[in-house]
Amino acid sequence: MNLPEFSSKIIYNEDTFKSLAAFIKTFKASNIFILTDTNTNQHCSSYFLSNLETTLAVEVLEIEVGEQHKNIETCFQLWEAMANLGADKKTLLINLGGGVLTDLGGFLASTYKRGISFINIPTTLLAMVDAAIGGKTGVNLGNLKNQVGVINPAKAILIDPSFLATLPPQEMRSGLAEMLKHGLIYDAAYWNKLSALNKLTTADLMELIKTSIEIKTTIVAKDLHENNLRKVLNYGHTLGHAIESYCFNHPNLPKLLHGEAIAIGMVLEAYLSVEIASLSKAAAKEIKQVVLQSFPKITFTETDIENIYQLLQHDKKNSHGNIQFVLLEAIGKPVIDCNATFTQVKAAFDFYNS
Template identity: 55%
Template structure:
């Protein structure tokens, strides 16, 4: 499968990942290799990955607890201490093997330790393959607020090996589909149509869909690496979705949602806004709602939940001058940025979602 060229690095797929690594990890290329993973990927993915990597460079493994709740500056401090204790220097290489929490946090730790070390992302979840590992966004959460602290800094490569998906539970696979659906909605109607019937999806089909999803994101990022304009369209579904995810993460009476589950809610609501403003047709909105709900179970919200979620919107990173900025769809396959939405319409969208 053809590699994808990004700004200053390449994204490799399947067998080409290990060909690249063998060429890179020659004696003397790096002083030490540090592999960062969480407890899940250490158990399910790391043995396979290590079996494919042969190098004389000394290698150390740093592991932290799994889950979004551990995507914090405190975990990052633990990683920095581990790097220090194990003798990391600026000629060391960090390889992040895991889902989006690992690639986000690991990229941030590597980007800031000794003012920057090379790092490679090896995403092992569908979500990380098509979204988190690509584009250079690194960082940690601040309390329940998503990705509030971080930097944009590219890896030297991203290695996407779809065999790791065999280790994922069904709900994690489904979570990754949310970002793939988003890429079709904002940039490629034909790609969106690929998801209208998932019943006969083969492994080959999935590889091709992953490749196209990465390609779509990369095309946007290359035009606007630091998210001044066009790259904002990648946040479709995320303004509401991140607030929903944060609220369910911090509320002890709620079951924590996976990222894709929260983004699925956000995409339906933000599609509703788009239809309300006469950008999307009613038929397009209904199609989006039906397709997303055919994949993701509906989430229940009380009136108090909705009020609290709206209050969280003020912390969204796209906001300017205290105003919440949304990405809306002008049709399936095309998006517009920096749109304001009244709270009354947000409440109506939640009501429509529940019906």
């Protein structure tokens, strides 16, 4: 069989809502359920509902905000609510929110009645350029992230930057980190463009979001199940994830959003790229300087670094005994499946701290 790997329709023209209405008609859906969280119900629902052109019955579901609700208990409540409110096999689920919501809603739709159609309407920058795209859906298992899920692309993804008007600046920054990553792993010209910006303005945003989406979809279309090429999207994430969970559990360190931790991970892994791949020292310095332009610097002590390395070791059990890094040969040119020693990781922190 020759199945298309990744086939979500991405709607981001001037007439987004007209295109969405036309697209919804093609489903012959029985009704529409819109999944929101407390914030997106408050900030995004009325704008979305007033622009949604449909004659179908619409139900709005709301969950509590936050990563801690991305779990099977929330799904259970939603499966029950949907059944009680008459959701059937032809119900269309629309996920209106950030990455927590599109991950959870995608999983909910993929499992309800063995799978109903769903559309993602990302309302955070991070979800627009990353989480809502690429078919990864799922929930956390206790403290372990994304342990239960399926790969099932949304039928469509609607991008409307006007949702970002109410997004806090820290959340905008978190999305910017993933955009910088897209430049670093795929497109040096895009990296240069982002580096030259003093701040993200609405005028630039649509164009930049479009480039990031093109990069992500191109990569995902070639390797939906992350056997090979898709791993490049993990640049900055090996150390970034460890830093994210370490900071989350340590009162002396600030709690970082995902993208903020990834930004630090990208600087550290730039240093490793000099040591292990062939990235030039000048490029690593540039990456550090660009990241520190937009992200606050955190000071890590010797103990922090040792503990973060322990967390990496824990990860190692999950990947055939090696800590896997994506590194850079040059800006725009990644290499997958690299390994680094503790001494090299320690030196990377010295580079970041200096």
